[in-house]
Amino acid sequence: MSDVRIFKPRFNPAKPAFGLLVFLLYLFLLAPLLIVCVVSFASNQYLSFPPEGLTLKWYEMLPQESTFMEGMKVSLIVAVIVTLIVLALGVPAALALDRFDFKAKAAVQSFFLSPLLIPSIVLALGMVLLFGPLGLTNTYAGIIIGHVAITIPFVIRTTLMSLATTDTSCEAAARVLGADSWTVFRRVTLPIIQPGVIAGGVIAFIVSFDEAVISLFVAESGLPTLPVQVLRYVENSADAAVAALSVILILISLAVVVVVERVMGLRKALR
Amino acid sequence: MTLLQTPVAAEKRPDQDEGLLEKATERRNRRTYLALLLPGLLGLLVSFVFPLAYMIRMSFNKGAPDGVIVETFTLDTYIQPLTDPYYWRVTLDTFQMGVTVGILCVLVSYPVALFLARSTSKYRGLLIAIAIAPLLTSAVVRTYGWMVILGTNGLINSSLEGLGLIDTPLKLTNNMTGVTIGLVEIFMPYAILAMISGFGRLSPQLEEAAGSLGASKFKVFTRVTLPLSLPGLLTAFLLVFVLAISTFITPRLLGGGSVQVLATEIYDQTTGLLNWPFAAALSVILLVLFGLIIAVYQRLTKKIGG
Numbered sequence: 001m002s003d004v005r006i007f008k009p010r011f012n013p014a015k016p017a018f019g020l021l022v023f024l025l026y027l028f029l030l031a032p033l034l035i036v037c038v039v040s041f042a043s044n045q046y047l048s049f050p051p052e053g054l055t056l057k058w059y060e061m062l063p064q065e066s067t068f069m070e071g072m073k074v075s076l077i078v079a080v081i082v083t084l085i086v087l088a089l090g091v092p093a094a095l096a097l098d099r100f101d102f103k104a105k106a107a108v109q110s111f112f113l114s115p116l117l118i119p120s121i122v123l124a125l126g127m128v129l130l131f132g133p134l135g136l137t138n139t140y141a142g143i144i145i146g147h148v149a150i151t152i153p154f155v156i157r158t159t160l161m162s163l164a165t166t167d168t169s170c171e172a173a174a175r176v177l178g179a180d181s182w183t184v185f186r187r188v189t190l191p192i193i194q195p196g197v198i199a200g201g202v203i204a205f206i207v208s209f210d211e212a213v214i215s216l217f218v219a220e221s222g223l224p225t226l227p228v229q230v231l232r233y234v235e236n237s238a239d240a241a242v243a244a245l246s247v248i249l250i251l252i253s254l255a256v257v258v259v260v261e262r263v264m265g266l267r268k269a270l271r
Numbered sequence: 272m273t274l275l276q277t278p279v280a281a282e283k284r285p286d287q288d289e290g291l292l293e294k295a296t297e298r299r300n301r302r303t304y305l306a307l308l309l310p311g312l313l314g315l316l317v318s319f320v321f322p323l324a325y326m327i328r329m330s331f332n333k334g335a336p337d338g339v340i341v342e343t344f345t346l347d348t349y350i351q352p353l354t355d356p357y358y359w360r361v362t363l364d365t366f367q368m369g370v371t372v373g374i375l376c377v378l379v380s381y382p383v384a385l386f387l388a389r390s391t392s393k394y395r396g397l398l399i400a401i402a403i404a405p406l407l408t409s410a411v412v413r414t415y416g417w418m419v420i421l422g423t424n425g426l427i428n429s430s431l432e433g434l435g436l437i438d439t440p441l442k443l444t445n446n447m448t449g450v451t452i453g454l455v456e457i458f459m460p461y462a463i464l465a466m467i468s469g470f471g472r473l474s475p476q477l478e479e480a481a482g483s484l485g486a487s488k489f490k491v492f493t494r495v496t497l498p499l500s501l502p503g504l505l506t507a508f509l510l511v512f513v514l515a516i517s518t519f520i521t522p523r524l525l526g527g528g529s530v531q532v533l534a535t536e537i538y539d540q541t542t543g544l545l546n547w548p549f550a551a552a553l554s555v556i557l558l559v560l561f562g563l564i565i566a567v568y569q570r571l572t573k574k575i576g577g
Contacts, residue, residue, distance in 0.1 A: 014488060022386045025379055029405060029459050032416020035426060039419050048424035085314070093311030100304035112311065115319050119517025119561065121534045122554040126322030129329050129547060149318035152311065181303075203407075210409040213519050217541070230411050234418070234524060243419075246412040253407040257400060266400045267464065 033250055040243035047238045058244035068245055071229035078140065078225060079209040082147040086204045089148070090155030091197055095189070097156070098163040113153045123149060124217035131218060138222025146218050147208040154207060155200035161268055162196025195264040202260050206253065330551035338545030348552035358536075362556065365532040368447065369516040372454045373508045376462050379455060380507060384466035385500070389475060399467070403460040410457060414524045417453040418444060421525070445527035453525045454515050461514060462507040469503020502572065509568045513561060533557045
C-alpha cells in the first residue's frame with residue numbers, strides 16, 4: 001500500500017480543496033481592509049456598493065477635514081510620548097526579570113502582563129473615575145497615563161524574548177575587562193536586545209495610536225484622538241472620507257508590520 | 272562573653288568573610304533589580320492598579336441621576352443588575368455572543384492555523400504575517416469595513432440583488448448577526464496565533480506515521496491531528512470568548528444601538544446617564560465573568576496537561 005503511494009502519487013482532491021478553503025478564509029480575514037480600499041476610490045456620494053466611478057475626491061477632502069487633522073495630531077503626540085515612557089519603564093524591568101532571581105519573580109512578571117487580561121472598557125471606566133477628580137481627564141497627561149497600562153505588557157514581552165536568547169558571557173567579558181554596569185548595558189546588552197526593544201516600541205506605538213476605548217472615556221470631549229474622531233464620523237456620516245483615511249492608516253500599519261517582521265518576526269513580537 | 276567569642280570568631284573568619292562578601296553582592300544585586308523594577312511597577316500602580324481599585328470602591332457608592340455620587344458603602348448598585356430581568360438579558364446576551372463568536376472563530380481559524388503550522392513553503396513567514404497583520408489595524412477601521420460589506424447598500428446585498436437572488440436587502444447590520452460576523456473576523460488573528468503556538472506537539476511525522484501504517488486521511492485527522500490540536504483549539508476559544516465579551520467598538524458600530532451587551536451598557540450608563548456607581552458595578556460583574564472563565568481555563572489546561 002504505502003509503496004504504491006510513494007512511487008505513484010495519485011491525484012488527491014482533498015489537497016486543492018483544502019488550499020481553496022484556506023484561500024477563502026484568508027479572503028474573509030482581509031475582506032474589510034480590501035473593501036475599504038475599493039470604497040476609498042469610489043465616486044458614490046453615499047456609502048454604497050458597487051462603485052459608480054473612480055475618484056480621488058475623498059483623499060483630497062482629508063486635509064480639509066479639521067477633525068481628522070486634529071485627531072491625527074493628538075494621536076501622534078500621545079503615541080510618541082507613550083512609546084518613550086513605556087520603553088523607559090519596561091526595558092529595565094524586563095532586564096531585572098531576566099537577570100535576577102527572587103522569590104516573587106513569577107508574580108511580578110504576570111503582574112506586568114496582566115493589563116492584557118483586563119477588559120479595556122473596565123480599565124477605561126476606572127481611569128475616568130480616578131482621573132476626573134484629579135483633573136486629568138481631557139488632558140494629554142491623562143490619556144498618556146491611560147495608554148501606559150495597556151502598552152507596557154508588549155514591551156516587557158518582546159524585551160524578555162530577546163533577553164532569553166542572549167549570551168551573558170559577552171557581558172561578563174566586558175565586566176572583566178573593566179567596564180562598569182552602565183557601559184556594559186549601553187555597549188553590550190542593548191545592542192544585543194535591540195530587536196526586542198524596537199519591536200516592543202513599535203507595537204506600543206501602534207497600540208497607543210489605534211486605541212479607542214480608553215481615549216473615548218478619558219478624553220472624548222477635550223482631546224479626541226484619531227480613532228475617537230473616526231468613530232464619531234462613522235456614526236454620523238455616510239460618505240467615504242473615512243475610507244480614504246483608513247487606507248492611509250492601513251498603509252502605515254503595513255509599513256510597521258514590515259519593520260517588525262524584519263527586526264524580530266511579527267509572530268514572536270505579538271505573542 | 273567577648274573573650275570567649277573572639278577566638279571562635281577568629282577561627283571562623285575566612286568562612287565568614289566569604290559569607291559577608293556574598294551577602295554584600297546579594298544586597299547590591301537586590302538593590303539593582305529593585306531600582307530597575309521600581310519605575311515600571313510605579314507606572315502600573317498609577318495607570319492600572321489605582322484605577323481598578325478606585326472603580327471597585329466606586330461600585331459600592333450610591334449614584335444619583337444627575338451624576339452626583341453619594342459616598343457610602345452599599346450593595347444597592349449590585350441589586351439592580353442582579354434582580355432586573357433586563358440586565359440578566361444583557362449579561363446572558365453578552366455570554367451567548369462570546370460563545371457563538373468563540374466557536375465560529377475557532378472553526379474558521381483552524382484550517383488556516385493547520386495550514387500555516389504544516390507549511391514548509393518559503394513564503395510561510397509572509398503568510399503568517401499576512402494572517403496576523405490585521406491585528407495592527409484599528410478595530411474601528413475593520414468594523415467600518417464590515418459596515419460597508421454588510422450594510423443595506425453594501426457588497427453582499429447589492430451582489431445578491433444584482434444576481435436576482437433577493438428583492439429586499441437582508442438585514443445584516445444593526446443586529447447580532449452583523450456584530451457576530453464582524454467579531455469573528457476581528458478575532459481571527461488572535462485565534463490563529465493561539466492555535467499555532469498550541470500545536471507544539473503536532474508534528475507532521477506523526478501524521479505520516481499514521482498514514483504509512485494504513486490509516487485513511489480521515490482517520491489520521493480524527494485520531495491524530497484533532498486530538499493533538501485540542502489544547503490549541505481550547506486556548507483559542509477561551510481567548511476569543513474573553514475578548515468578545517468585553518469588546519465595545521464593534522457591538523456599538525455594527526449593532527447600531529439595537530445590540531446591548533455589558534460593554535455598551537457600561538458606556539451608556541457612563542456618558543448618557545452619568546450613573547457612575549452603577550457603571551462600576553456592571554464592570555465588576557464583567558470582571559467576575561472574566562475571572563471565572565480564566566479559572567475554568569486554568570483547570571482545563573491542567574487536566575489536559577496532566
